[in-house]
Amino acid sequence: MPAVTLREVARVSGGTVVGDGDRVINGVCSPAECREGMLCVVWDHGILELIPHNIPVLTKSGTLSGRDGIEHESPREALVDLLTLFDRRAARTPGVHPSASLAEGCSIGEGVYIGPCCVLTEGANIGDRTVLQGNVFVGRDVVIGSDSRIEACVALHDFVEIGSRVIIHSGVTVGCDGFGHVQTDGGWRKIPQIGIVIIEDDVEIGPNSTIDRATFGVTRVRRGTKLGSLLHVAHNCDIGNDSVMAGCTGIGGSVTIGRGVIAGGMVGIADHVTIGNGVTIAGRSGVTKNVRDGLTVSGFPAQEHMVETRFQASLRHVRDHTERIRKIEKILEKSGLGDKRNDEL
Amino acid sequence: MPAVTLREVARVSGGTVVGDGDRVINGVCSPAECREGMLCVVWDHGILELIPHNIPVLTKSGTLSGRDGIEHESPREALVDLLTLFDRRAARTPGVHPSASLAEGCSIGEGVYIGPCCVLTEGANIGDRTVLQGNVFVGRDVVIGSDSRIEACVALHDFVEIGSRVIIHSGVTVGCDGFGHVQTDGGWRKIPQIGIVIIEDDVEIGPNSTIDRATFGVTRVRRGTKLGSLLHVAHNCDIGNDSVMAGCTGIGGSVTIGRGVIAGGMVGIADHVTIGNGVTIAGRSGVTKNVRDGLTVSGFPAQEHMVETRFQASLRHVRDHTERIRKIEKILEKSGLGDKRNDEL
């Protein structure tokens, strides 16, 4: 674990030292796990008083006084630099491990690391400085760009194209057959899935997710998009740039998602739905219809979030309705209006 | 990419050429991705006008005129033949890769391919022409039939039986312990899971799915059934013939599912539920009770689809009820009927 001064932290993150810049820290902690030698990251400066005075803090500009720390306009961005500083997982030394299996016709760039028991089949093409951690399977003619990181037990199937600076976490499969079958008299007949998958630059795919190949054509995840864990992208989807979708989500076949979309976890999206740019999808929503640009949706079937919120709130009144209706009926009965003949209307 | 004439396409798929049978195509495209040299597949002949005239189409019999193409009674079935024609993923050349690890007592059929870093433990038995793609783990005494395809990073545990023409996609686990524990004074005690799993002929299992072994007895997926991605089958399930269940679905312990069942994605089925033959389960349903043959169910708790639809529609009236009840109360109050004394009924 490196030891750095607050001055160094400020320099790296673009923040400002308050108090003793020579103060040395060995790591980062949250308010709940404060301890000596750490820099405590505080999003909500309202709780600053609760942090022991001897622990330096990283917080928003203009809120520190009388204690050591770093002020930053965006503490969250500063944290990124700070964590990079303390990341113990050093880069792999380039090389191909002797237990890796490389078929003929593979092309390996400069500074590539191919870990133990990785399997590269014919025509695989790995760009400079890309890391294949271990037990990775790479199918025929797969292309991976430079500076990408493919973690353990990942399967990249034939003809898949992966961009540069892509991170694919362990257990992910890219390019398995899409799920398509035709009903015939002799049972279900498989529709061959001969399309490909393209994962563009700067994409990140969470552990154990599955991105299926297109029936024909392309399943595409566009530049800068981040997908969570245990997330399924079915055949022929097109997911736009710079979107972020949390884990445990299922995206049906031929779904189109715009750029800058943000989705919570456990979302379901039905086949063939189109979701516009800048849409926000609340966690656990089930989207069954197209969504216009910029909308926030929630619920199942998902609808505009404000409408869904009012709808859900309305349901809380049903028990009250039962009582009020009963009372009204009694009044009418008592008054002789709600008698039998009226009931038979 | 092979180049074939429309005449050849018609011959292979059983369709009829319209126009120039010598016309050469190099692949298949959708209306949205039309381009020169491709055959455009059109399900909805209403949009035929929108496809550039120089692109030949595959569509329903009796709808083409004045342009090149193929007519077929079932374009969807024709597509299966067509995609097979253009599938570039050629069969593996038989053989056992030197990096594969075969324990003593394994039995390997004719024309089998066992890819790099595959692991076969004692007594594994692989049928003719079956492919194990790479990084596959095969437990003790596992039996796999002929012409099956086991993709990458699959784990098949001790005593599992896999039929012929089965496809198991990457990242699948078959035969992990079922989830069973007994509460004791000393905490949860594991119930050993000593049963097996039988995957019958012509089954397909989507990537990263999990099929657990039975506590005792058998977890079974019957002939011709197709399961999607990230789908969980718990211990002691019995899934009938020719059923199709989409991905992200969780099937509880000891669930029995009939034949010809069709289920959408993200469905949950509670432990011990029995689902009849020919049942349809809408996506995202949560099935908590037995379902009779032939029924279509939806919702959570799932009920007959028409009942659920009416139920959901009824909920849209609650806000209206609030207003109407308020109005009625005002009327009664104004008329002197709804006064204090009545309120206290």
Added chain:
Amino acid sequence: MPAVTLREVARVSGGTVVGDGDRVINGVCSPAECREGMLCVVWDHGILELIPHNIPVLTKSGTLSGRDGIEHESPREALVDLLTLFDRRAARTPGVHPSASLAEGCSIGEGVYIGPCCVLTEGANIGDRTVLQGNVFVGRDVVIGSDSRIEACVALHDFVEIGSRVIIHSGVTVGCDGFGHVQTDGGWRKIPQIGIVIIEDDVEIGPNSTIDRATFGVTRVRRGTKLGSLLHVAHNCDIGNDSVMAGCTGIGGSVTIGRGVIAGGMVGIADHVTIGNGVTIAGRSGVTKNVRDGLTVSGFPAQEHMVETRFQASLRHVRDHTERIRKIEKILEKSGLGDKRNDEL
């Protein structure tokens, strides 16, 4: 398959023989799959009459008469011993398979089994009698205790700590990056995930589940807890002792779960939620707020189970409300009270 006498079964499980103690059995079956030579396990002694008389049974004390079998105060606990007796999956013979890849500085205990194509990177430390089944990836400085079982195609990433008697099923990933990104003008910037994961003693993790490392600090699963299949634990979670959570569940970032919590399948828990000790969460619930000790919750958003049950029941009355309100309106109209002017109130 071993053959044992009822007397032996009684001895091992602490039960009492009824009838012929020399009777030999070869395995265990359920009432639905009764067959000669097996011991039939019967939870519900009301169905004893339906079990063929020649099949011995295991059932509750004081309910057997006139047939062979075992009585036990807790048949479910007896079953655990019984299944252990018939478990054919014998322990692996200790040793390191020649195809395994061990980096320098690994430390391997006594009686350890490291199967084919396992990968251990620098500093991995494996405790006595622990089994790594095959195709397992172990990152830098990972520590695993004794008597643990790591199944196939598991990925344990750098600095992860696994306790003793832990079972990690196939396809699990432990210690992949948590899902965290900061929105900047140039798109999403990854927050480095430099924390660790600690899996304490006696934990079991179901197949294809994912346990993410902490952003900084620790993601922790405490002693004795059992997690199901395809279950996601996000960064910085803390899951208490002796909890049991079924499969297909997604647990958001920084969630704290108490001890003795029981959760059904397909549950979602939102980021930062705290769940108390002894809480029960019904299957398919979506927990969005903190839950007090001992509560049972269900629904989405999850609330106290009795409240949710009443709420759901109330919704079944909405269609009835529509009719009753219409009837009341007609009565008022007829009586001249509900006329136009009143409508305009």
